[in-house]
Amino acid sequence: MAEPLIMRVMALSFNTVKRAGAIIREVMQRGDLNIVEKGKDDLQTEADRSAQRCIIASLNKEFPKVQIIGEEGLIEQSIPEEWLVTEIDAEFIKFKCPKEWNDVKEEDMVIWVDPLDGTSEYAHGLLEHVTVLVGIAVKDSAVGGIIHQPYYKQTNGEMGRTIWGLKGLGTGGFKSSLPPSDKFIITTTRSHSNAIIQASIDALSPTEVIRVGGAGFKVLHLLEGKAHAYVFASAGTKKWDTCAPEAVLEAEGGILTDLKGQHYSYSKDVDHVNVNGILASMSHMCHDNIVKKLPSHIFENMQKI
Numbered sequence: 684m685a686e687p688l689i690m691r692v693m694a695l696s697f698n699t700v701k702r703a704g705a706i707i708r709e710v711m712q713r714g715d716l717n718i719v720e721k722g723k724d725d726l727q728t729e730a731d732r733s734a735q736r737c738i739i740a741s742l743n744k745e746f747p748k749v750q751i752i753g754e755e756g757l758i759e760q761s762i763p764e765e766w767l768v769t770e771i772d773a774e775f776i777k778f779k780c781p782k783e784w785n786d787v788k789e790e791d792m793v794i795w796v797d798p799l800d801g802t803s804e805y806a807h808g809l810l811e812h813v814t815v816l817v818g819i820a821v822k823d824s825a826v827g828g829i830i831h832q833p834y835y836k837q838t839n840g841e842m843g844r845t846i847w848g849l850k851g852l853g854t855g856g857f858k859s860s861l862p863p864s865d866k867f868i869i870t871t872t873r874s875h876s877n878a879i880i881q882a883s884i885d886a887l888s889p890t891e892v893i894r895v896g897g898a899g900f901k902v903l904h905l906l907e908g909k910a911h912a913y914v915f916a917s918a919g920t921k922k923w924d925t926c927a928p929e930a931v932l933e934a935e936g937g938i939l940t941d942l943k944g945q946h947y948s949y950s951k952d953v954d955h956v957n958v959n960g961i962l963a964s965m966s967h968m969c970h971d972n973i974v975k976k977l978p979s980h981i982f983e984n985m986q987k988i
């Protein structure tokens with residue numbers, strides 16, 4: 684009997700993000716990023732486009748009835764043959780599917796794809812910040828996620844690592860760690876800051892602020908104990924930025940919501956914009972405290988910028 688759909692989607696995504704990561708490195712190595720400005724502070728490079736074509740074509744070929752939504756919109760689906768990934772990860776598929784996902788059907792699932800998270804950092808050569816995100820939503824919640832970091836240097840010299848999480852099963856691909864208990868470290872945007880974002884951070888009196896790019900990379904900071912909270916008081920991110928990070932973080936026991944503490948919906952017809960910002964932490968207590976501490980003017984002014 685075939686393995687449950689969600690396990691096959693995760694196992695194929697696992698190999699697909701690695702191929703996308705290799706494409707991202709190849710584009711950088713060739714040196715012609717061919718940058719298009721989609722909007723204010725919103726770039727798209729050849730790597731974003733090519734990585735998305737690789738991921739969407741591969742997932743779509745194997746799972747034609749699953750809705751897949753990618754950041755770079757509808758782009759031509761035909762791709763070079765060597766970009767098409769057909770093999771599933773042999774190790775991942777051996778895990779037992781959590782029983783709550785055994786019967787998930789194609790029509791209950793949405794796959795949110797951010798082919799390159801941290802484009803601004805990629806364009807500036809801050810390559811460690813870049814991740815490839817594939818998030819799997821069932822009904823309206825983020826359930827499974829894969830975060831691939833193409834420029835992570837493994838101790839054996841290999842480039843790239845792949846972090847995964849599936850609610851009910853757990854996580855893999857990294858070593859979890861707690862942040863220092865005598866500090867309060869916030870991670871936030873490096874490239875999209877403004878006065879409201881800064882006011883929200885000031886209101887929380889952190890001992891340290893780590894400014895890095897990408898939603899994926901910031902959630903990795905939480906998972907690895909480098910920061911206590913990810914705070915982003917802006918309507919800049921979209922569902923493809925948060926679906927995979929939320930699923931991985933929550934599969935590890937953390938929480939990712941908007942700044943009011945409400946989960947976003949990831950169903951297929953939802954507004955793509957995360958209008959109420961992002962708040963994430965490994966600790967539910969820390970998360971609740973931040974929701975209580977944030978002044979109301981932050982919410983009133985956030986969407987106006």
Ligand SMILES: Nc1ncnc2c1ncn2[C@@H]1O[C@H](COP(=O)(O)O)[C@@H](O)[C@H]1OP(=O)(O)O
Nearest residue numbers: 725799800801802872875896897898919920924
């Ligand atoms: N104003 C914005 N316009 C477009 N994308 C944004 C904006 N703000 C944030 N993002 C997306 O959310 C990610 C996390 O934000 P930040 O790095 O500023 O903390 C960014 O890397 C970017 O994703 P992407 O790089 O995939 O376009």
Ligand SMILES: [Mg+2]
Nearest residue numbers: 725726754802
């Ligand atoms: Mg983008």
Ligand SMILES: [Mg+2]
Nearest residue numbers: 797800801924
């Ligand atoms: Mg992104």
Ligand SMILES: [Mg+2]
Nearest residue numbers: 754797799800
């Ligand atoms: Mg992107």
